[in-house]
Amino acid sequence: MELYCLESDTAVKAQSDPNILYDERVLQSLLTIEDSFLPQCSYFQQVQKDIQPYMRRKVAGWMHEVCEAENTNQDVFPLAINYLDRFLAVMPTRKNYLQLLGAVCIFLAAKLKDCRPLSAEKLCVYTDNSITPRELLDWELVVLGKLKWNMASVIPNDFIEHIMRRLPLPKDKQAMVRKHSLTFIALCATDDCLAMNPPSMIATGSMAAAICGLQLDHNDQRLSRDDLMDLLAKITSTEVDCLRACQEQIERVLASSLQQGQQYRPDTGVRGGSKSREQQDQSSTPTDVRDVNL
């Protein structure tokens, strides 16, 4: 008897488990526990002296680039940002350590979510060797301690499938709605104003923005802006007004990010590959996600 191993380098993702997806209790549990993984306070005013909102944007942008360059699992980046925010909400940190902290958060999130975790050495190279692997491993312990080893945070990505299967989406559009929603979620993670929103809110707002952006209401009245809001609010048991405010904030972030993307377009050769790939299947997107410079 011979056993053959047909695994290749490309990560094979597990299919969604209907036992999890079609059990009402799962979404309810996610909604119940999500608040316990939010940062404890708005830390720029209350905890941090050295760190300004623009610095968080800067480190978050860099973290996203690292995750993109390493092609990590989609959950890694939002999870790493969750760790970053929770840490900054409990521990005053110097701005010079912010990149070290960002690297540690990616390191931890990749261990939890990726089938090929990133090495400490690699992450240090991404900081232009401004930190050493030893320091990264040391601070890993500090971050774990400050987060009380509570690493399995609920993130917006966790809600996507649960919300999506409760919406009257045409089958052929589901993949694109999912993709756009995940892109918007990543965008939200880089924005400091949205950091205090519960993950379900970010997920719902991102999905609403994605559906509106793709103009799916042209064929189905149920997906029009107002009807969609009511439906989404019902699914996640939130207030329609909160949800609408969140969606509008996401659309503002998206718009400003599109503007930036246009300004800095010439030197974004890095993303050329992924951009051209996206161009094929996103040509119908009015809010042009192709130009998002996350």
Place this chain on the structure above:
Amino acid sequence: MASHKPMLRSLGGNRRVCRNLFGPVDRDQLRIEYQAALREDLDEVSKRWGFDFKSDKPLESSDFKWEGIPETGVPLLYRSCVLAVGQSEGLRLADRVVLTKRVRMEKENIPQTPEKCAMELEGLERTPEKGDKAGLKRKQTNITDFYQTKRRVVWMPRKSGE
């Protein structure tokens, strides 16, 4: 910097991502703050559990009543010796270092020496012989390394294609 170049290339030639965002890090300061942060964590758990983990003794004021038990009575994992297992795959068992920094501190109720403990660990950590012999190059193990193959008695007629 030249020495990093091959590594950078292996990162997919993505050099723009490799950058230092907020200037140089003060190494000594970082070290001090790291130790302070760990100490803070330790103080916190000490208070929570009413136990001084540095001296391995219960605190005077504690919500818990602590009872000493012989070290042999607890699983290996919880014993007071730190095993620094070689990270690289090529490292042989014999090269593994057993640190005994905590064991060296005085303890009244340890019947076991760190050496003994290390030997047991070696026994536990032993992988199938094939892996040992293979040395540096690790070969994919077959399931038959762990279980003996048994001939299956087939009662039912096989489906075609099986």
